[in-house]
Amino acid sequence: MSSQGMSSQGASSTRTLVVGGGLAGLLAARRHQRAGHRVVLLEAGEQVGGAIAAQTLDRAGGLALNTGAEAWSTASGAVDALARELGLESRIVSPREGLGSRLVSAAGAHRSPAGALLGVPGRPLSAEVREVLGTTGALRAALEPLLPRRVGNRPGATVAEVVRRRLGSAVLERLVAPIIGGVHSADPALIELAAASPALAKGLAEHGSLVRTVRRLRGGAGGKGAAGSAGTRVHALTPTLAALPAALHDAILGAGGIVRTGVEVVGLDRGEGRWQVRTAAGETLETDRLVLACPPDTARTLLAGVGRTDKDRTDQDHTAERARTIAAAIPETPSAPVRLVALALDAPALDAHPSGTGALVAPGTPGIRAKALTHASAKWEHVQRALAEALPSAQAPHLVRLSYGRPGEQLPDQAGIVDLALADASAILRTPLTRDHLVDAAVIDWDRAMRQPRPGHRAALDALTALLDAQDDLELVGSWRAGTGIDAIVRADRSLTERSLTHRSLTATTEGPAA
Numbered sequence: 001m002s003s004q005g006m007s008s009q010g011a012s013s014t015r016t017l018v019v020g021g022g023l024a025g026l027l028a029a030r031r032h033q034r035a036g037h038r039v040v041l042l043e044a045g046e047q048v049g050g051a052i053a054a055q056t057l058d059r060a061g062g063l064a065l066n067t068g069a070e071a072w073s074t075a076s077g078a079v080d081a082l083a084r085e086l087g088l089e090s091r092i093v094s095p096r097e098g099l100g101s102r103l104v105s106a107a108g109a110h111r112s113p114a115g116a117l118l119g120v121p122g123r124p125l126s127a128e129v130r131e132v133l134g135t136t137g138a139l140r141a142a143l144e145p146l147l148p149r150r151v152g153n154r155p156g157a158t159v160a161e162v163v164r165r166r167l168g169s170a171v172l173e174r175l176v177a178p179i180i181g182g183v184h185s186a187d188p189a190l191i192e193l194a195a196a197s198p199a200l201a202k203g204l205a206e207h208g209s210l211v212r213t214v215r216r217l218r219g220g221a222g223g224k225g226a227a228g229s230a231g232t233r234v235h236a237l238t239p240t241l242a243a244l245p246a247a248l249h250d251a252i253l254g255a256g257g258i259v260r261t262g263v264e265v266v267g268l269d270r271g272e273g274r275w276q277v278r279t280a281a282g283e284t285l286e287t288d289r290l291v292l293a294c295p296p297d298t299a300r301t302l303l304a305g306v307g308r309t310d311k312d313r314t315d316q317d318h319t320a321e322r323a324r325t326i327a328a329a330i331p332e333t334p335s336a337p338v339r340l341v342a343l344a345l346d347a348p349a350l351d352a353h354p355s356g357t358g359a360l361v362a363p364g365t366p367g368i369r370a371k372a373l374t375h376a377s378a379k380w381e382h383v384q385r386a387l388a389e390a391l392p393s394a395q396a397p398h399l400v401r402l403s404y405g406r407p408g409e410q411l412p413d414q415a416g417i418v419d420l421a422l423a424d425a426s427a428i429l430r431t432p433l434t435r436d437h438l439v440d441a442a443v444i445d446w447d448r449a450m451r452q453p454r455p456g457h458r459a460a461l462d463a464l465t466a467l468l469d470a471q472d473d474l475e476l477v478g479s480w481r482a483g484t485g486i487d488a489i490v491r492a493d494r495s496l497t498e499r500s501l502t503h504r505s506l507t508a509t510t511e512g513p514a515a
């Protein structure tokens, strides 16, 4: 499928081709277009948006639900600004205040402490933290600001290493592991702190303490109240977050760009100073600039193949060789498969919102396989309203979404997963839920979207950036470089925009105004 904008693109004849129409690719396309390039975006799937996607539940009156990302962090304000720029301001929504979320572990279900970052508490002796950790665990955590800066502070250190050494095992197992598992689909022993939370790693290096860093970032030394309850520093869009990629798609078309879906890129080559891009359908497109916004393993394969198709040809500009060097510098960032189960339920007992907005489940919690549950209709008033409209005869319609897929564990089978999800939801929400309550269900698989940065990831990315800085006709973007999450991707795109504006103004002052 191909969509082309009506108005003409910039006057420049420079052509940019973007491979991948997830958020990172759409933002890159818009950025290049704003720089005056003619842009073509190729997306392998049938829709743009990548891990920001939606579908409808037919038996639940056509209710639209997020099948991937559901909200963005408001910490930097970058995504809010983007949404406003795209004319989506009136569709921005906040979660319900005051419900809080839960942490479920072998020790029971507890309210998630407010004012934490990646589970690291800003106030280790607060009642909420003591309830989860016990007094001994909380006292151990409270010692952290007194430890020498060097404890656990080593380049490439994993989350588990830093947190266990500085805050103790209880913080790691009960507060941090559920978040690393539930949000990053990763094992704290295998994920680098600097990649999971650049802010925490930087704060530890600068202030010598994780707890002090969290307090600074989460609002004042007292911290109390300033941070809001856990999970509320997010915004979403009505009816679903898919409105964000849809608006970017429209903006690209509106400025004369071309977006083609269902087009998989399978090969790259170089010749006469341009890139040749081969598609699965056997088409070859030429471009001056190339943006790879596909997963890192695809980018590596594509770049490693440059110049290998025609063995007799010598590359005039050595870019083929440089492409292969860049391919080799792309760090291994394995994907963590995630299986989601959305349940539309008619269950009056859920009106009490027994787990607040939802829960993260610590690894090893007996009797529960899900790693997280979002009670979407408790968290978001717009979801509750949409459910009431879609299911007017239901007594108490609710939407919950559970996620499965812990590192090193097999995903639960498709067959029987709805019953497993009902059992897990019953345990997490402490409310018996059976097929009698079920209105509709959807099972969604994400095989490649969640990336797990391994120790050394940050240093590898720095080395890769140095290589890419020397080659301005190639760009690699995506969450594996920017960091997981919509906010990280938008911020990374914004800093590339700022860099290119600085570059252009420097060029203009040294060479006179561009034609």
Ligand SMILES: Cc1cc2nc3c(=O)[nH]c(=O)nc-3n(C[C@H](O)[C@H](O)[C@H](O)COP(=O)(O)OP(=O)(O)OC[C@H]3O[C@@H](n4cnc5c(N)ncnc54)[C@H](O)[C@@H]3O)c2cc1C
Pocket: 019, 020, 021, 022, 023, 024, 025, 042, 043, 044, 045, 048, 049, 050, 051, 052, 067, 068, 069, 070, 071, 072, 073, 263, 264, 265, 266, 293, 294, 295, 298, 338, 340, 446, 448, 449, 450, 477, 478, 479, 480, 483, 484, 485, 486, 487, 489
């Ligand atoms: C289940 C789930 C829930 C999440 N929840 C949240 C959340 O609530 N908040 C948050 O901030 N973040 C969340 N995230 C993370 C966030 O959605 C991602 O970090 C972000 O959307 C990734 O964007 P991307 O452009 O880097 O990659 P992707 O979205 O993966 O896009 C890559 C695109 O490249 C395309 N592609 C791949 N190969 C080719 C090829 N050869 N040719 C052409 N196209 C190709 C793919 O089809 C895909 O569309 C979630 C992720 C998942 C999976």
